[in-house]
Amino acid sequence: MASTKILISPTGYAHLPGQCVHHVEDPDTANWGWINDADLRYWDRIQENNPAAATSGNLDLAATRRCRHCDTKLHQA
Numbered sequence: 001m002a003s004t005k006i007l008i009s010p011t012g013y014a015h016l017p018g019q020c021v022h023h024v025e026d027p028d029t030a031n032w033g034w035i036n037d038a039d040l041r042y043w044d045r046i047q048e049n050n051p052a053a054a055t056s057g058n059l060d061l062a063a064t065r066r067c068r069h070c071d072t073k074l075h076q077a
């Protein structure tokens with residue numbers, strides 16, 4: 001996969017859909033934000049000084065950390 005949806009939790013963590021137990025069934029009602037069709041290289045650059053701002057859902061959210069579980073799953077594939 002070259003692009004993915006990146007989910008952004010209210011705690012500032014970025015997740016990939018279905019890759020870990022932290023993923024919520026319905027990000028919309030859980031008040032999460034997300035980015036549609038994000039480049040996977042973009043995921044790798046998410047960090048404290050390069051936050052990923054939500055483009056859908058809760059626009060107030062930005063991820064500054066990558067979920068370790070999602071990151072591991074991604075790089076195994």
Ligand SMILES: [Zn+2]
Pocket residue numbers: 014015016019020021022023067068069070
């Ligand atoms: Zn995760």
